Amino acid sequence: MRTGNSGGQRAAAATTEGALGAVALGLALLPGVAFAERVPVATLAHGCIACHGAATTDRDPSIPPLAGHDADVLLQLLRGYAEEDPAESTSMHRLTRGYSDQELAELARHFAEQEQ
Amino acid sequence: MKTDQARRRLLAGLGATLGLAAAGLPLGGSASRARVVVVGGGFGGAAAARALRQFAPDLEVVLVEPSAVFRTCPFSNLYLGGLRSFGSLGHHYGYLQRRHGVRVVRSSARAVDPERRQVRLVDGTRLGYDRLILSPGIDMRWDALEGYDQTAAERLPHAWKAGPQTRLLRRQLQAMDDDGLFLMVIPDNPYRCPPGPYERAAMVAHYCRRHKPRAKVLLLDAKDAFSKQALFEQGWREVYGERIEWVGFSGDGEVVRVDANQRIVETAFGNRHQADVINVIPPQQAGYIARQAGVTDRSGWAPVKAGTFESRLVPDVYVIGDAAVAAPMPKSAFCAHSQAGVTAAAVLASLAGREPPEPAWLNTCFSLIDSDYAISISGQYRLRDGEIQEVSGGVSPLQASQEFRRREAEHARDWYAAMSHAIWGA
Structure with a gap:
């Protein structure tokens, strides 16, 4: 869970008040650490949408859009890529190994919440 | 004239919030609106503008870009090879304005005043900023290769910025004799799109296979190794036989002089090569505004803080994309997009x-060998001990089925569609 969003008035409000983005970006985390320990899910998801954004054609794209899929199914897929080198994968296993399991779970949840 | 007036009105409107930044007031209450100016509407800049507005819908984001249409370097090699139309490389900014509320100012940034936190545009207008993101791409270094200046480039195109140069090179290729020689001059690292020259060789060979069956492609390279080398060499051989010849630095591949009029290039050891079409990819540097803003060092590129891409030299100015020193991340469109997301979060x-x-x-770069044959390199990067490090990644396997190569070619096309849709909406 992302916590610490109950601080109310924060400087962040100047630019991000009312925006889900503030939470997703981890701006609510307490300052004082050089870098917050976790990568915000918004940053992680930004990487994914370079290939897996909205459907752009009628045909089935070879790279599926991720929005609106079941979180558990997505997570299972991602874990599969991270753990082995499945024949169906071209480049996913190269990238997925770099995420922690927690990050994969956050990504799966994030995309499950997006509208298709 | 009318558009000029409209632009002046727009800029006057923008000026309303300018006082805040100029006065250096802290951004306190929710009434105050911060403004981020982004210079450059390519993969880095346009994606940064979009990400900023997505992450912070109240933020004022101004994108400064002189062109109405952005033409992508990715897939411009496919245009050279005849696999894509020139029009398909073009993307507009209407979607960024309508869908994401980015204010697009069609102008060139000529200077940055970091003291006042203002960007001066070519017409003298000053745009105030709270934070500035520069994503200016590259400029050619016209002083780096003897005989190769802007005039020479009209005869020996670089085609390393997609646009008129790309069309010129395509026309020259089409006009080449059936048994002509296409020669490419390739620079040492770092430069935009490390695998680009080698994909271009394949795409030129692809065109020649059908239209210039006896033509050859000669690559003269200032280095001894290149991105995805084994995969490229295998692919070239499998698909195009002996048509493509690569000469590295050790084989006297470094070109030190060009004669545009005679279409001759000369190597470090004095070997002269004449060719029918010469594509010179010269050494490069960060785009003009980065140099003007004082964010570049003697290398010509912009050193940045690894975690945020804030300039090491000028505070509150961030540099992303090809202009930044981001090694081991390559100068790729994908990286520029990825840096845009991270830097947008850092700016907020x-x-x-x-x-x-x-x-x-993240990075992934696809390179087309043939219409149904692509190879790729991918990497994920994190901050470790204050430096950018690759934490996972790899390239396509050398041993792979035709089906695998075909799938990667399809992925390449889908990547291009998804990426351009995410940024420009088309």
Whole structure:
């Protein structure tokens, strides 16, 4: 869970008040650490949408859009890529190994919440 | 004239919030609106503008870009090879304005005043900023290769910025004799799109296979190794036989002089090569505004803080994309897009007076060998001990089925569609 969003008035409000983005970006985390320990899910998801954004054609794209899929199914897929080198994968296993399991779970949840 | 007036009105409107930044007031209440100016509407800049508005819908984001249409370097080799139309490389900014509320100012940035936190545009207008993101791409270094200046480039195109140069090179290729020689001059690292020259060789060979069956492609390279080398050499051989010849630095591949009039290039050891079409990819540097803003060092590129891409030289100015020193991340469109996301988050944190969030970057570069044959390199990057490091990644396997190569070619096309849709909406 992302916590610490109950601080109310924060400087962040100047630019991000009312925006889900503030939470997703981890701006609510307490300052004082050089870098917050976790990568915000918004940053992680930004990487994914370079290939897996909205459907752009009628045909089935070879790279599926991720929005609106079941979180558990997505997570299972991602874990599969991270753990082995499945024949169906071209480049996913190269990238997925770099995420922690927690990050994969956050990504799966994030995309499950997006509208298709 | 009318558009000029409209633009002046727009800029006057923008000026309303300018006083805040100029006065250096802290961004306190929710009434105050911070403004981020982004210079450059390519993969980095346009994606940064979009990400900023997505992450912070109240933020004022101004994108300064002189062109009405952005033409992508990715897939411009496919245009050279005849696999794509020139029109398909073009993307507009209407979607960024309508869908994401980015204010697009069609102008060139000529100077940055970091003291006043203002960008001066070519017509003298000053745009105030709270944070500035420069994503200016590259400029050619016209002083780096003897005989190769802007005039020479009209005869020996670089085609390393997609646009008129790309069309010129295509026309020259089409006009080449059936048994002509296409020669490419390739620079040492770092330069935009490390695998680009080698994909271009394949795409030129692809065109020649059908239209210039006896033509050859000669690559003269200033280095001894290149991105995805084994995969490229295998692919070239499998698909095009002996048509493509690569000469590296050790084989006297470094070109030190060109004669545009005679279409001759000369190597370090004095070997002269004449060719029918010569594509010179010269050494490069960060785009003009980065140099003008004082964010570049003697290398010609912009050193940045690894976690945020804030300039090491000028505060509150961030540099992303090809202009930044981001090694081991390559100068690729994908990286520029990825850096845009991380830097957008860092800029918002900075505006809020917070530490930047932990970064994570991705890269994937597809290279087409043939219409149904592509190879790729991917990497994920994190901050380790204050430096950018690759934490996972790899390239396509050398041993792979035709089906695998075909799938990667399809992925390449889908990547291009998804990426351009995400940024420009088309």
